[in-house]
Amino acid sequence: MSGSTIIFYLLAAITLVSAVLAVTTRMIFRAAIYLLFSLIGIAGIYFWLNYEFIAAVQIVVYVGGIVVLIIFSIFLTQQAGEQLPKQKMGRQLFSALAAFCGLALVMLQLAQHEFTGTGNKAVEPTVANIGYQMLGVDDNGYALPFEVVSILLLAALIGCIVIALKSKPEKA
Amino acid sequence: MIEPGLIYHMLFISATLFFIGVYGFFTRRNLVTMLMSVELILNSVNLNFIAFNKYLWYDKLDGLFFTIFIIAIAAAEAAVAIAIIINLYRSHQSIDVEKAEEMKF
Numbered sequence: 001m002s003g004s005t006i007i008f009y010l011l012a013a014i015t016l017v018s019a020v021l022a023v024t025t026r027m028i029f030r031a032a033i034y035l036l037f038s039l040i041g042i043a044g045i046y047f048w049l050n051y052e053f054i055a056a057v058q059i060v061v062y063v064g065g066i067v068v069l070i071i072f073s074i075f076l077t078q079q080a081g082e083q084l085p086k087q088k089m090g091r092q093l094f095s096a097l098a099a100f101c102g103l104a105l106v107m108l109q110l111a112q113h114e115f116t117g118t119g120n121k122a123v124e125p126t127v128a129n130i131g132y133q134m135l136g137v138d139d140n141g142y143a144l145p146f147e148v149v150s151i152l153l154l155a156a157l158i159g160c161i162v163i164a165l166k167s168k169p170e171k172a
Numbered sequence: 173m174i175e176p177g178l179i180y181h182m183l184f185i186s187a188t189l190f191f192i193g194v195y196g197f198f199t200r201r202n203l204v205t206m207l208m209s210v211e212l213i214l215n216s217v218n219l220n221f222i223a224f225n226k227y228l229w230y231d232k233l234d235g236l237f238f239t240i241f242i243i244a245i246a247a248a249e250a251a252v253a254i255a256i257i258i259n260l261y262r263s264h265q266s267i268d269v270e271k272a273e274e275m276k277f
Contacts, residue, residue, distance in 0.1 A: 008178075012185050019189055019212055023196030028205060035208045038189075042215050045185070049226050054239055058218075061243050066211060066250045073204055073254045077261040087199050095198035099191040106187045115179055120231035133233055134240075142237050149244045156248035160255040166262075 008048055015041030026084045028074055036067045051125050182223035189216035203257045203267040207250065214246045 015038050022034035039062045046055035123129060137143045189212055196209030218239045225235025261267050 008181070012181070015185065016188055016192070019192045022212070023192055023200070023205075023209055028202065031205055031208060035211065038212065039215065042219060045182075045219065046222060049222060051222055051226070051236065054218075054222060054236060057240060057243055061247050062211070062215070065247060069250055069254055070204060070208065073257055076258060077204065077267050084200075084202055084205070087201070092199055095195050098198065099195040102194065103187055103191040106191075107184070110180065110183055110187070115228055117228040118231050122230040123233055125225075125233060125236055130233060130236065134237065140232075145237075145241060149241055153244065153248050156252050160251050163252070164255040164258050 004048075008045070011041050011044040011048060014038075015045065026086070028078055028084055029071070032067060032071050032074060035070070036063060039063055039067065053125065053127050053130055179223055179227040182219065182227070186216045186219040186223065189213075189219065201269050203253075203260070203269060206269070207253050207257070210253075211246065211250065214242060218242055 018034040018037040018041065022031045022038055025031050025034065039058065043055045043058040043063070046052075046058055133140055134142050134146055193209045193212035193216065196212065197206055200206050200209060221235040221238045221242070225233070229235065257267050260272055264272055266272075
């Protein structure tokens with residue numbers, strides 16, 4: 001077992017263990033921190049796969065953006081030091097059963113399936129290659145989805161402001 | 173040096189992460205923690221796309237672009253969800269889904 005493999009298993013273990021803790025802990029702030037570690041573990045897996053750009057995007061957007069947003073919303077909506085109420089045993093049991101059955105089904109399919117990759121020459125996921133294809137307008141270009149996503153982000157931005165706006169009481 | 177056997181490991185991690193997220197979504201009753209579970213599910217999908225791009229279709233970058241767009245949409249989704257959560261907290265003084273059931277039936 002080489003050092004690279006050990007690092008991979010370590011990253012996978014960090015990701016999965018913190019994900020389990022994030023969905024089971026009863027302290028909501030700790031859940032957010034465990035989610036942070038899980039996302040960092042996934043970024044580490046991207047680094048391990050040599051997808052540095054995606055790893056950087058993962059850290060900037062998820063760790064720097066979404067988790068901070070979640071922590072802010074916890075501060076705004078939760079009393080400090082308060083634990084989440086205990087869940088019903090039956091619900092926990094049936095949720096675990098459903099999740100386990102789904103996982104078993106997927107694993108069964110995975111074990112029976114033989115994957116074959118293409119034999120073509122590999123394209124390096126460098127920032128230059130990503131940039132040319134992202135803004136390209138030829139057959140393989142992603143310029144149109146890029147613009148659509150930018151419109152979607154603008155719409156989400158305006159929508160957030162409108163939804164979270166405090167409505168003033170109407171003057172009679 | 174691309175080992176195709178490792179794709180099974182990646183898909184195992186991705187599937188496990190997905191069902192951890194599903195379990196959290198079923199058991200949690202607090203909107204913020206449910207949002208965290210959704211983030212886990214979206215991340216597992218990203219990992220899946222990257223694994224397929226790395227080990228099976230390494231001659232294209234399509235999986236990588238799907239991942240970038242999913243991350244962008246996840247950011248928009250989280251922002252809108254948190255705006256809704258804060259608005260719900262203002263009107264109900266709680267973000268428990270059991271307490272916001274006016275439109276249930």
